[in-house]
Amino acid sequence: xxxxxxxxxxxxxxxxxxxxxxxxxxxxxxxxxxxxxxxxxxxxxxxxxxxxxxxxxxxxxxxxxxxxxxxxxxxxxxxxxxxxxxxxxxxxxxxxxxxxxxxxxxxxxxxxxxxxxxxxxxxxxxxxxxxxxxxxxxxxxxxxxxxxxxxxxxxxxxxxxxxxxxxxxxxxxxxxxxxxxxxxxxxxxxxxxxxxxxxxxxxxxxxxxxxxxxxxxxxxxxxxxxxxxxxxxxxxxxxxxxxxxxxxxxxxxxxxxxxxxxxxxxxxxxxxxxxxxxxxxxxxxxxxxxxxxxxxxxxxxxxxxxxxxxxxxxxxxxxxxxxxxxxxxxxxxxxxxxxxxxxxxxxxxxxxxxxxxxxxxxxxxxxxxxxxxxxxxxxxxxxxxxxxxxxxxxxxxxxxxxxxxxxxxxxxxxxxxxxxxxxxxxxxxxxxxxxxxxxxxxxxxxxxxxxxxxxxxxxxxxxxxxxxxxxxxxxxxxxxxxxxxxxxxxxxxx
Amino acid sequence: xxxxxxxxxxxxxxxxxxxxxxxxxxxxxxxxxxxxxxxxxxxxxxxxxxxxxxxxxxxxxxxxxxxxxxxxxxxxxxxxxxxxxxxxxxxxxxxxxxxxxxxxxxxxxxxxxxxxxxxxxxxxxxxxxxxxxxxxxxxxxxxxxxxxxxxxxxxxxxxxxxxxxxxxxxxxxxxxxxxxxxxxxxxxxxxxxxxxxxxxxxxxxxxxxxxxxxxxxxxxxxxxxxxxxxxxxxxxxxxxxxxxxxxxxxxxxxxxxxxxxxxxxxxxxxxxxxxxxxxxxxxxxxxxxxxxxxxxxxxxxxxxxxxxxxxxxxxxxxxxxxxxxxxxxxxxxxxxxxxxxxxxxxxxxxxxxxxxxxxxxxxxxxxxxxxxxxxxxxxxxxxxxxxxxxxxxxxxxxxxxxxxxxxxxxxxxxxxxxxxxxxxxxxxxxxxxxxxxxxxxxxxxxxxxxxxxxxxxxxxxxxxxxxxxxxxxxxxxxxxxxxxxxx
Numbered sequence: 001x002x003x004x005x006x007x008x009x010x011x012x013x014x015x016x017x018x019x020x021x022x023x024x025x026x027x028x029x030x031x032x033x034x035x036x037x038x039x040x041x042x043x044x045x046x047x048x049x050x051x052x053x054x055x056x057x058x059x060x061x062x063x064x065x066x067x068x069x070x071x072x073x074x075x076x077x078x079x080x081x082x083x084x085x086x087x088x089x090x091x092x093x094x095x096x097x098x099x100x101x102x103x104x105x106x107x108x109x110x111x112x113x114x115x116x117x118x119x120x121x122x123x124x125x126x127x128x129x130x131x132x133x134x135x136x137x138x139x140x141x142x143x144x145x146x147x148x149x150x151x152x153x154x155x156x157x158x159x160x161x162x163x164x165x166x167x168x169x170x171x172x173x174x175x176x177x178x179x180x181x182x183x184x185x186x187x188x189x190x191x192x193x194x195x196x197x198x199x200x201x202x203x204x205x206x207x208x209x210x211x212x213x214x215x216x217x218x219x220x221x222x223x224x225x226x227x228x229x230x231x232x233x234x235x236x237x238x239x240x241x242x243x244x245x246x247x248x249x250x251x252x253x254x255x256x257x258x259x260x261x262x263x264x265x266x267x268x269x270x271x272x273x274x275x276x277x278x279x280x281x282x283x284x285x286x287x288x289x290x291x292x293x294x295x296x297x298x299x300x301x302x303x304x305x306x307x308x309x310x311x312x313x314x315x316x317x318x319x320x321x322x323x324x325x326x327x328x329x330x331x332x333x334x335x336x337x338x339x340x341x342x343x344x345x346x347x348x349x350x351x352x353x354x355x356x357x358x359x360x361x362x363x364x365x366x367x368x369x370x371x372x373x374x375x376x377x378x379x380x381x382x383x384x385x386x387x388x389x390x391x392x393x394x395x396x397x398x399x400x401x402x403x404x405x406x407x408x409x410x411x412x413x414x415x416x417x418x419x420x421x422x423x424x425x426x427x428x429x430x431x432x433x434x435x436x437x438x439x440x441x442x443x444x445x446x447x448x449x450x451x452x453x454x455x456x457x458x459x460x461x462x463x464x465x466x467x468x469x470x471x472x473x474x475x476x477x478x479x480x481x482x483x484x485x486x487x488x489x490x491x492x493x494x
Numbered sequence: 495x496x497x498x499x500x501x502x503x504x505x506x507x508x509x510x511x512x513x514x515x516x517x518x519x520x521x522x523x524x525x526x527x528x529x530x531x532x533x534x535x536x537x538x539x540x541x542x543x544x545x546x547x548x549x550x551x552x553x554x555x556x557x558x559x560x561x562x563x564x565x566x567x568x569x570x571x572x573x574x575x576x577x578x579x580x581x582x583x584x585x586x587x588x589x590x591x592x593x594x595x596x597x598x599x600x601x602x603x604x605x606x607x608x609x610x611x612x613x614x615x616x617x618x619x620x621x622x623x624x625x626x627x628x629x630x631x632x633x634x635x636x637x638x639x640x641x642x643x644x645x646x647x648x649x650x651x652x653x654x655x656x657x658x659x660x661x662x663x664x665x666x667x668x669x670x671x672x673x674x675x676x677x678x679x680x681x682x683x684x685x686x687x688x689x690x691x692x693x694x695x696x697x698x699x700x701x702x703x704x705x706x707x708x709x710x711x712x713x714x715x716x717x718x719x720x721x722x723x724x725x726x727x728x729x730x731x732x733x734x735x736x737x738x739x740x741x742x743x744x745x746x747x748x749x750x751x752x753x754x755x756x757x758x759x760x761x762x763x764x765x766x767x768x769x770x771x772x773x774x775x776x777x778x779x780x781x782x783x784x785x786x787x788x789x790x791x792x793x794x795x796x797x798x799x800x801x802x803x804x805x806x807x808x809x810x811x812x813x814x815x816x817x818x819x820x821x822x823x824x825x826x827x828x829x830x831x832x833x834x835x836x837x838x839x840x841x842x843x844x845x846x847x848x849x850x851x852x853x854x855x856x857x858x859x860x861x862x863x864x865x866x867x868x869x870x871x872x873x874x875x876x877x878x879x880x881x882x883x884x885x886x887x888x889x890x891x892x893x894x895x896x897x898x899x900x901x902x903x904x905x906x907x908x909x910x911x912x913x914x915x916x917x918x919x920x921x922x923x924x925x926x927x928x929x930x931x932x933x934x935x936x937x938x939x940x941x942x943x944x945x946x947x948x949x950x951x952x953x954x955x956x957x958x959x960x961x962x963x964x965x966x967x968x969x970x971x972x973x974x975x976x977x978x979x980x981x
Binding site (some may be wrong): 387390391409424436439472475479 | 560561566632635636646662666669670673678680681
């Protein structure tokens with residue numbers, strides 16, 4: 001048997017193995033190399049898998065060759081391949097960045113722990129995406145989450161400990177809710193395999209335990225994906241975690257939770273139950289709108305730029321769930337496209353900010369005064385990324401906005417069109433707080449004239465920013481995959 | 495080289511120029527040389543397209559497909575040809591002017607200034623040649639963003655606040671009105687191409703059509719239709735060359751150009767004439783013309799007066815378009831060129847006055863004509879053109895507008911045109927009179943003559959062009975007619 005056949009499982013196993021290797025190696029740059037090599041391997045495999053499923057193929061892999069309903073099945077279709085690409089791509093860029101970045105943020109003797117945990121987190125996130133087994137999802141969710149709690153706690157600021165603890169409490173509640181939901185579903189169907197479960201559910205879709213399961217899973221995952229108003233853990237976690245961790249989490253953790261939600265809604269419960277029998281569209285719509293306006297509004301008034309970006313993330317998640325609430329192909333496409341675009345843009349922004357924090361010694365806006373003069377490349381990159389958050393044409397954010405507006409128009413809801421666009425003006429306000437601080441204020445007295453971030457930080461960060469511009473000009477990857485996945489999930493209706 | 499190559503080089507040249515300026519940042523003379531050279535090359539490149547376009551050729555170019563069915567594509571048609579010709583031609587003159595102005599005033603960050611200037615021109619050419627509304631929108635937004643550093647060039651609190659208003663109004667209108675209009679057009683017709691006769695004809699009922707028209711008209715904030723005009727006076731915190739080329743020519747003309755383009759090639763004049771309510775547009779543009787003129791009349795700051803005059807002149811174009819008569823359309827197109835030449839002369843003059851004497855208020859200008867005869871002479875020519883006195887260019891565009899309004903019996907439009915001519919005279923003639931015929935009241939801080947030679951040369955050239963335009967082989971008129979000759 002060739003290696004290619006095992007790619008779905010290797011995708012998870014390679015990073016999973018690099019974690020103990022990093023611990024064993026401990027000293028020197030070996031842990032870094034193991035983690036990076038594993039991430040790059042995963043990325044290469046996810047590209048191969050993504051290419052393979054482009055034309056609608058679904059790859060099934062049975063662990064230990066146990067057939068599906070009894071053994072654990074790994075399943076790659078257009079939706080999961082899209083997320084594999086996103087998650088492993090993020091890791092492939094963030095890991096090289098992290099080497100220089102954690103030197104300034106984490107004591108040397110803990111570096112190997114960082115790489116081990118990062119690999120675990122990556123393995124967990126990839127596992128969630130690739131598995132078709134409900135309980136397996138929970139296991140990987142916990143692996144990823146536990147790794148994340150520690151990664152956040154590694155932050156230099158002591159407040160990182162509180163932030164991590166907060167996230168631990170909320171995250172555990174979320175995971176528990178999720179596993180309760182899965183338990184109820186198991187009770188009703190006697191299976192954990194998702195396709196099998198969907199089949200067996202068809203008969204008893206409207207029974208109370210199934211509805212309860214849906215509620216538990218929705219709330220549990222909403223906690224993990226920081227859907228307003230279950231977002232309280234996010235701002236502090238993002239703000240006080242090490243820069244590389246923030247960048248990676250912003251691009252992956254919440255996104256993968258959304259993947260699970262989409263998976264359960266469309267592939268398990270079925271859209272007729274979620275979107276027509278129950279008032280989920282209305283609830284999602286309302287919460288999304290609240291996120292778009294309230295969280296973006298709060299972002300404007302932040303004094304810390306990292307926190308500002310974190311609040312902006314909560315607002316942007318609102319756009320993603322808004323697209324989901326439409327339950328149309330265009331809406332789901334918009335949601336997935338925005339998820340990808342925003343992940344890339346926000347990751348690039350956090351990476352750039354990480355460099356600025358090391359040089360300027362803090363992420364408050366005051367500290368970033370005059371950044372346009374002292375760190376022109378970093379500063380300009382943040383502006384370009386910021387334009388992406390606003391959705392200026394030529395950036396990835398514009399594509400998302402276009403599809404969201406189109407989806408709202410398809411439903412003939414003009415008020416939603418204006419709501420989406422008005423809320424995007426809030427992004428102008430918070431991005432411009434940085435612009436004015438960086439270009440209109442003199443640098444704090446006593447700072448050297450030029451002090452650009454090291455190339456080891458700038459190159460990965462700019463790679464992400466460049467990707468966010470590229471995705472605004474060539475959308476064959478994002479829109480192509482997303483609309484393919486949406487059509488697969490919803491089915492072409494005529 | 496064929497037409498498509500010329501088109502592509504027209505888009506690329508300013509960007510290359512910007513890069514060249516950045517490379518030569520430590521050698522100011524070479525840097526300004528690069529600016530002038532790229533301006534000249536661009537003009538040459540654009541002008542070389544004129545003969546073939548007049549012959550009916552429509553060179554096109556498809557750059558890339560951003561989303562399925564939505565391309566960044568370019569196509570040269572007469573209207574865009576004229577706009578590109580005006581913008582690139584005046585870029586040469588204003589580069590010349592900038593050299594004198596920026597050096598004499600000891601401005602900082604001159605490299606950034608010239609880089610952004612060149613990029614603004616690239617965006618303008620992109621707007622002029624765009625083959626569909628999607629491409630136009632992309633470059634429209636790009637133009638807003640690259641001109642922002644120019645507006646806030648001085649980096650003071652005043653500049654920052656001006657920049658805020660500039661962005662808030664321009665981005666706000668384009669995002670909240672223009673973008674949904676564009677998506678809706680795409681949703682309804684499956685295309686955003688500019689086509690002769692329009693793409694929306696027969697696709698919408700009159701009332702939704704009028705609503706869509708309103709979204710476009712207010713969405714194109716660069717046309718400064720009231721109440722979305724505040725950005726233009728706010729942009730006056732910029733150095734004079736920016737106000738002259740961008741806020742009298744490139745940016746504002748991009749606005750009215752887009753208005754004409756949308757009405758003619760998306761809606762189609764015939765489709766709009768078929769019972770679609772457009773009286774409101776005549777009313778709003780008419781109101782803008784008169785109200786802005788009244789504000790200009792009371793403005794003592796010279797640049798502010800010019801800015802409000804621009805707002806009112808832009809609405810002439812919108813008004814002429816709203817009348818929907820062929821002759822008034824020709825007037826609208828001609829006015830884009832005529833007002834550009836006249837207003838850039840006036841802004842050049844205002845900048846020259848500031849450079850030489852540091853005077854900014856109209857009330858300080860008594861007798862200045864004797865110290866700066868060339869500058870004030872050019873100012874007089876520009877002002878007369880805008881009032882509409884023959885043989886200056888402004889007369890001819892107004893003539894077509896009046897004829898068009900009369901032909902379609904739009905008495906409101908005629909009344910507005912007549913009243914506003916009087917108002918124009920009322921706010922320009924006193925300036926000219928007191929400059930030449932009154933004794934100096936406020937003694938200048940130091941004895942001064944004309945501004946630097948480069949600046950004076952520039953404004954003399956544009957003033958001469960204002961007079962020469964009607965006789966320039968009729969190219970503008972031919973292009974304007976070709977817009978209606980079907981493309």
